[in-house]
Amino acid sequence: MSYYIEDLQSDLSAEYRKTLTEADIVLFAGLSGDNNPMHIDEEFAATTRFGGRIAHGMLSASLISTVIGTRLPGPGAIYMGQNLKFLKPVKIGDTVTALVTVIEVNQEKQRVRLLTECWVKGEKVIDGDALVWVPRRPV
Known part of the structure; x- marks a missing residue:
């Protein structure tokens, strides 16, 4: 699903x-070059x-980016900033749920927090907030 700024x-x-x-x-x-042995050496x-x-x-x-780019707001949204706090480790085999919730909408600037x-x-492993630019509905 994709949202325009007017829908949020x-x-x-x-x-x-x-x-x-x-x-x-x-x-x-491999993609990131982050070969820290914490991740790759048992x-x-x-x-x-x-x-x-x-x-x-x-x-x-990065799963947060998946939500922002594909679901809320969805295609056309542009990341402007992201704050993150890593609260607990995630292990191989864990199922991670990335949850994004609208907390503020600025229609004039086309931005959403x-x-x-x-x-x-059931335990929060990452906490943060993002600022995203969202397109207007085409006329």
């Missing part, structure tokens, strides 16, 4: 859910406070 109102929300796999971690490491990661490998924080956060969260098993 506070508390409107959308989500995207994905189970992170071994392939996702390896592909993200032997190393087992010696850390997490007791094993964890997903890249930005991989989970969004609450951006990621959840795993």
Whole structure:
């Protein structure tokens, strides 16, 4: 679904859910160049406070971009800014739910402020907010 700025109102929300796999971690490491052993080396990661490998924080956060670009507001929306707080680690096999909720709409500037969260098993793992430009309805 795609929304125009005229369609948006506070508390409107959308989500995207994905189970992170071994392939996702390896592909993200390759794409991003982030080969931190926390993500790709089980032997190393087992010696850390997490007791094993964890997903890249930005991989989970990228699911927020999926919601913004495909669901709310959807195609045509342009990211202007994103604040993130990583609260808990995400492990391979976890299902991450990215939830985006409208918190403020500025019709004049065509901007929307969004609450951006990621959840795993009922626990918030990422908290943040985003500013997005949204197109007007064509005349």
